[in-house]
Amino acid sequence: MSNTLKKVLIVLGVVGLMVGSRFIAGMDEIPPISIAPEVVFRVAGYPVTNSLLLTLLADVLLVGLAFVATRKLRNGEGLVPRGLQNFAEMSVEGIYNLCRSVDRRNVDRFFAIAATIFFFVLFSNWLALLPGMGSIGVCRTHEQALVNPVHLEEQPVESPLEGAAPGEHTAEEHAAGPCGVDDEGHELVLVPLFRSPSADLNMTLALALISFFVTEYFGFKAFGLGYLGKFFNFKEGPIMAGVGILELISEFVRIIAFTFRLFGNIFAGEVVLLVMAFLLPWLLPLPFYGFEVFVGFIQAFIFMILTVAFIAMALTPHHPHGEVHEHPTPS
Amino acid sequence: MLALFLPILLEITDAGLRLLATGLAVGLGAIGPGVGIGIAAAGALQAIGRNPEAEGTLRTTMFIGIAFAEALFIISLVIGFMIGFAII
Amino acid sequence: MENLGINVQLLISQIINFGLLAFLLYKFLYNPILNALNERTRRIQESIENAEQVKQQLQRARQDYDAQLAEARREAQSIIAQATERAKAQEQELVAEARERVARMEAEARERLEQERQQLLRNLQSEIADLVTRTASVVVRQQLDPKVHQKLIEESIQQLGRMN
Numbered sequence A: 001m002s003n004t005l006k007k008v009l010i011v012l013g014v015v016g017l018m019v020g021s022r023f024i025a026g027m028d029e030i031p032p033i034s035i036a037p038e039v040v041f042r043v044a045g046y047p048v049t050n051s052l053l054l055t056l057l058a059d060v061l062l063v064g065l066a067f068v069a070t071r072k073l074r075n076g077e078g079l080v081p082r083g084l085q086n087f088a089e090m091s092v093e094g095i096y097n098l099c100r101s102v103d104r105r106n107v108d109r110f111f112a113i114a115a116t117i118f119f120f121v122l123f124s125n126w127l128a129l130l131p132g133m134g135s136i137g138v139c140r141t142h143e144q145a146l147v148n149p150v151h152l153e154e155q156p157v158e159s160p161l162e163g164a165a166p167g168e169h170t171a172e173e174h175a176a177g178p179c180g181v182d183d184e185g186h187e188l189v190l191v192p193l194f195r196s197p198s199a200d201l202n203m204t205l206a207l208a209l210i211s212f213f214v215t216e217y218f219g220f221k222a223f224g225l226g227y228l229g230k231f232f233n234f235k236e237g238p239i240m241a242g243v244g245i246l247e248l249i250s251e252f253v254r255i256i257a258f259t260f261r262l263f264g265n266i267f268a269g270e271v272v273l274l275v276m277a278f279l280l281p282w283l284l285p286l287p288f289y290g291f292e293v294f295v296g297f298i299q300a301f302i303f304m305i306l307t308v309a310f311i312a313m314a315l316t317p318h319h320p321h322g323e324v325h326e327h328p329t330p331s
Numbered sequence B: 001m002l003a004l005f006l007p008i009l010l011e012i013t014d015a016g017l018r019l020l021a022t023g024l025a026v027g028l029g030a031i032g033p034g035v036g037i038g039i040a041a042a043g044a045l046q047a048i049g050r051n052p053e054a055e056g057t058l059r060t061t062m063f064i065g066i067a068f069a070e071a072l073f074i075i076s077l078v079i080g081f082m083i084g085f086a087i088i
Numbered sequence C: 001m002e003n004l005g006i007n008v009q010l011l012i013s014q015i016i017n018f019g020l021l022a023f024l025l026y027k028f029l030y031n032p033i034l035n036a037l038n039e040r041t042r043r044i045q046e047s048i049e050n051a052e053q054v055k056q057q058l059q060r061a062r063q064d065y066d067a068q069l070a071e072a073r074r075e076a077q078s079i080i081a082q083a084t085e086r087a088k089a090q091e092q093e094l095v096a097e098a099r100e101r102v103a104r105m106e107a108e109a110r111e112r113l114e115q116e117r118q119q120l121l122r123n124l125q126s127e128i129a130d131l132v133t134r135t136a137s138v139v140v141r142q143q144l145d146p147k148v149h150q151k152l153i154e155e156s157i158q159q160l161g162r163m164n
Helices: A003-024 A050-069 A083-102 A107-127 A201-230 A237-279 A285-315 B002-011 B014-050 B052-084 C008-140 C146-163
Strands: A039-043 A046-049 A137-141 A188-192
Touching: A039 A137, A046 A050, A046 C008, A050 A083, A050 A107, A050 A201, A050 C008, A083 A107, A083 A285, A083 B052, A083 C008, A107 A201, A107 A285, A107 C008, A201 A237, A201 A285, A201 C008, A237 A285, A237 B052, A285 B052, B014 B052, C008 C146
Parallel strands: none
Antiparallel strands: A039 A046, A137 A188
16 A cells, blocks of 8 residues: 555545544534623622633632742742742743833833733633533523523514524424423523633623723823823814824723724634534634634733733823923832 | 515515624724734834844834724724624 | 623622732732742842852962962072072082092191101111121121221211212
């Protein structure tokens, strides 16, 4: 048997296996894709969503790892790093140097926030890629899984992206699903226990708001009310006034951009993985998993570096014509 | 001609139109920022190639530029969401 | 907004969560590590300075050593020179002494030789005198009286001395 033939046979076998997996392990239909996080259970009306659960898991992991990694350091030992401590030092130092390359003088003031953004986003992106994170779950009705309970008195406009309205399908059609129906005939859906917090607008919006307010806080702290002169700048002619107003708008657009950049990337990645797994369950999702690992890192990095850059911009004196301001103290 | 499209026209629903509008908004909105980000990254890479010492500053500036270009796409994405979820 | 799943309660919990996480990570991760890094930088700086000091000390020690070595060498040189000088002086002394002794011995030998010659001469005189007497007595065959005898001896000795 020639070498070429062997290779061709291997390739054919792999492709055949991939196609065959569609019939061996394939799904009948794509699981419902929800843009909003789903409620796993409620505590006194407070919706505990699956993304919140993964948030807590990421918190515990991060703090636990940090605690273990720096145990020796906090006891005043461990000047020769080993293992986990070495890795933690490497990452923290890398982020610190990156932040310092952006703004040398004020790095100590915003470093904690920037690094926390990076680690938290990274963990929430990567943890959601672990097997079982999107597939193990509990059965809930549509109403139970909704974050914001539908107000029955106001009839919402029917939207096409929210999935099938309960009225369109009868419960019997979905009885073959993984959850079936409950006693009263309501259709049950599988609510995954964990969902990436980055694919939840609450988390991304919260981070975007934090980034925005921290930036403005540093700006006001450094320049006082003179910080507003960057936006309401009517002394230097109409063009500069227009630029100032544009800056003001872009300041608020940042919130939306931060929110939807992270959300869009991670959510789209999850949808792509789901669709690929639906098309051919075996091997096809593999390159996309690799790509999602990369995207998860890049998004965490971009969120951090943009926050740092915006803070650095807010801390830069913005009047080129020599008006006296209280400059940030060099440290 | 009309006979060809009439059945389709009669089938058009609000939800279908919204789906179409969402897809168009996201798809069309991705063209410009895609080109823009490509140009920004290419320029930054050229600059780094010519002056490797300035890589730190260039990288940060490149990300800021990319963020501005990407903001346009994100706005169209948001518009798409808003159409799709019948907010506007 | 509601359709996108944004919920004020969840939003606030996420903000609080982030604040708490930032605080905990600051306390358990960034602060210890950055302190350790600073500490390490300080120590390395210190050890570099120490090494510099040690190097300087070493250099100084080497300079000292070199100086001492040079001094020792100089001293050794001078000692050798002194020794050579002394040896030379001693040699001269010895030579002088030997020469003196040789001279003395020569003088002694000459004196002894002179004495022995005198002795020999004296012995020879008496011997000759005796011999002459005997010869004379043989010749004369007569017993001269000792007075004439003595007179004759002395005359002949004097003659001999003159001839001599």
